[in-house]
Amino acid sequence: MSRLDFEDVTVRYGHHTVLDGVSLSVPAHQIMGLVGESGSGKSTLARAAVGLAPLASGRVLLDGQPVRHQGRRRPIQMVFQDPFSSLDPRMSIGRSIAEALPERLRRAPQRAEIARLLELVHLDPGRAADSPGRLSGGQRQRVAIARALAGRPDVVLADEITSALDVSVQGAILNLVREMQRETGLTVLFISHNLAVVRYVATHVAVMAGGRIVEQGPTAEVFSGPASDYTRELLASIPGPAGGDVRQRSPESGANHDN
């Protein structure tokens, strides 16, 4: 099991309360979506789980045990939004990944492990020596995912990982997240402002506003019968002919999905 629980978590910066008694349970071996608008506190919640944001009160538990933020092995890893800021420009991508490995390996096994991780995210292992400057945004995001997996985590927090990417790349990264989760059985907290993206990747969803969770539950239920006004407003804001019939879509784009 690897269930992530937030128990009454409060985070304050100065007089500003960013998280106000948030309790949230991320079910084990599932992808849970966390949606909300800017300033709702969703990124802070992720940062609190990995010790980057100081807790004013409350606890973060992994399988009932408080999460420790010391030592080499960190069971919770994170992937960030901006792929141009999340890799050290002066470090080869191989070294960036190696840094996240929980134990020191000798050169050969380390190289093999890096190659395995790069292949896992569909990158050519031969590029381990490349600097991030030679990679596109989508490729960098794949490296960031590989680095998160290098720590052999139980839980991965994905903070708006596709919002800085072009739409054509976004699809590939979303496919990768789903595939990764299916293969490794990871617990994933997938943060996004985009409801359609969350609907596509997540089995469960929580809606945040003003530092509180306003609604949570299985994605299909929350999106088809939202209990809170705020969720309803969010759903109504989605642009485009909402409720359009999926069956009317072109046979060509349908063919795209057959594999």
Added chain:
Amino acid sequence: MRRHRPEVLRTPVGIVGVTLLTVLVLLAVLAPLLWGDRATATNTGNMLAGPSPEHWAGTDNLGRDILFRTLVATRLSLVLTLVATTLGVGLGLLLGLAPLLLPQRLGRLVVAFVNVLLGFPSLLMVLFLAVILGVSTTSALLAIGIAIAPPFARLVHALGAGVTERDFVAAARIAGVPPARIMVRHVLPNVAEPLVVNATVTASSVLLAFGGLSFLGIGVQAPQYDWGRLMQDGLAIIYDNPLAALAPGIAFVLTGLAFNLTGEAAAGTFGAKSRSRMRWPAPASPRPGTRDDADLAADRDGLVLDVRDLAVTFPGPDGPIPPVRGVSIALRAGEAVGVVGESGSGKSMTALAVAQLVEEPGRVTAERLAFCATDLRSGRRAAHDALLGTSLAVVFQDPMTSLNPVLRVGTQLGEAARRHQGLTRRQASARAADRLRAVHLAEPERRLRQYPHEFSGGMRQRAMIAMGLMGTPRLIVADEPTTALDMTVQRQVLDVLQEVRREHGTALLLISHDVSVVSSVCDRVLVMYAGRIVEDLPSADLHTQARHPYTRALIGAVPDMTTDLDAPLATIAGQPVDPRHVPDGCAFAARCPLVTDRCRQEEPTLQAGPVGAVACWHVDDPIPAETEEVAVG
């Protein structure tokens, strides 16, 4: 080969700087050995002599040769400069990095301490320390070293804090890398370059400071001498022999230049390598024959915007870069047309070109570029200002930066109306209040007196739209107007745009990467790829009738609320086209599942079809099922 030359040596200025430095170092090493004796040899028979063939710069009050003394003093002046700089830089590093390593409270204390020290001019600190430490070379050395530390510490701290805020440091912390190791492996390598540059420039100010102290008599003490002392001695006899003071003065200037030029060249101030070599193409010959102008003239009468074969070109190191390569757009009153594409597809540049906002060195060419039947290509730019200022509204992506932070919102809304429509301040203000009301901002009179930072993002974007409504806009060009906004706010802004269209019959050119935004607002969608329109179709048909493989993949790659959850999303293999290297043939060929040899050789043009127009040789071929996911960008 050039790759192996250090950055500094790539500009003439850098070469001059480094050459000067080399000469100085050689002098510092050799001069005391070669001329040490002659510099100290007194000659009571030839005191205070002017310049002569034996003594080029004359002699001092003991008959010593001033030129040789100046040359020999190079060593002491340089050594003192270097030692003090090293001391100051080391201290600065310590003070600057400490707040990043110490516990938060202690760190803040260090920052506060450095800030207080920064409030005092360094010469004052030098004098203060000179008093405590007594008057001697060593105390001057310490004093200057300590005095230059605070500014350097602040720089180190600012740069270091900038790096520690970046996500890769957060990632390293999450991975359990200890703080000191993060400092050494991630922070220092990323701040080293600007620090080295700054240290070089600091060395030049240390040289001056030391010279100043010696000049005042509280630096180097006799019988030792550096350039500062020589200047002081020279000043006493300036009426007899100005060169006595000017010779060390020249030494100061050359050394200061050596440090400064090297530092500036390293900092890229003279950035000659990229910009000066930009090349322009030979002027292109005008395209032949506007074949259908005559028969379409009648049809073109009602057009608000009529653009044909629009191209934007920028000079680049390897020849011109064309972000937009022949785009044609026609917009009728009240019509809304969306432009979608990936970043780098040229969609924003198209918007800027249409709005006549492409700046030098970019060049806009078009076979036709008419707004409200006025040809924007001819006539002086100023002549079109009134028309564009009242009839064309532009909304940009980032509402947080699109309004001037130091001017009141009312001023910014009213100034164009005052210029182009001749309104008085009062009239402009009344109209501005009315326009803010039109975009549903409450209490418009109060809002007008506020500054942009008192507005939320959505309010600013609505203020931008209100700004466009100060005149009677025939066309709104909106470049990603809602990308930076939250979803609920996005809805409001899009609604306001729709309202404006309905009420004033304003045409809308909406640029967005978001297919769903465009299809919810626009009548027609133009899909851009590598600077060209590859498909043009009604937005109602976007999901069903798209025929270009790129359009189809673009739609399939974005999940919406109806996407099939069991199937993977469509992906597009490979990378977008780099505008610097646009391939022959179809630009999409390299990423296209339907590619054939014809695609790689011949570029397809937009051909009208049943519901729109598409530029593809294989519009009716089915897309093959993906066999395996390919690693994509």
Added chain:
Amino acid sequence: MRRLLVSLWILVTASFLMIQLVPGDPVRAALGTSAPAELVATRRAQLGLDDSLLDQYLTYVRNLFTGDLGESILTQLSVAETIGQRLLATLSLALPAFVLTFAIAVPVGVAMAVVTRRGRRRRAELTFVGTSIVLASIPEFVVCVALVAVFAVNLGLVPAAGRSGIDSYVLPVLALAIGPAAVLARIVRVEMLAVLDADYIRTARAQRLSALRIHLRHALPNAVTATLTLSGLMLATMVAGTVLVENVFAWPGLGGTIVSSIQSRDYPLVQGAVLVYGAIALTVNTLVDVGIAAIDPRSMIGDS
């Protein structure tokens, strides 16, 4: 505000400690080894150096509030009075030089930014940057000496030294202003270039405002805000820079006083001078903060 008070307190304390930190007996050091022991003892008692450190500190601070900075060890004149006279002479150099610096730097920097924007007129840009680096590389005292050599000695246009008529101000003010003006002009240009690339300037262009209005009303205030922060430090440095200039021109100002009193170890005088210089620097910085707040509405909320 809090920062100003803390800084003032540190300044006062540091200037007080300065005398305590001097190795050996400061009075003995000032009067020389040949001075009779009774004289030294009397002077020590006068200065209160035999009291406990805390008492001395409290007396020092109390005296400060009454404007009493003590007496010179050598001349036994009131330090406050001496400094008061000399300070006026110094400010009469520093303030015109500061105004001149801005009068040169802002128009030149703005004009160069507008003219050389986006890689236009590379030659003009190189000339400007090159010239400003050369000018900034020349130390004030070298400028002074060069100016004296050319205009006073060779051409005889203006007096070489001393404070007399208006013409005696020309060289010292010029010498003080040239270097800072070169540095500031470059900073103004860089800031202006950054501002001209800002989104809100594009908005102003989209409204088809006149070029003059875009540059002066929209761009300049934003560029100056950033420049002002540095100019505060610059004025403070300039006041300190008078030390060198006064030395060359034999100007009867505070700078000359501070140097001669360091050399003669007249510590009370040095103490007073350091205190006054520091207080000026702090006041200037505070004034600059106020000025920025007046121009930039955002800074008011961020200030705490």
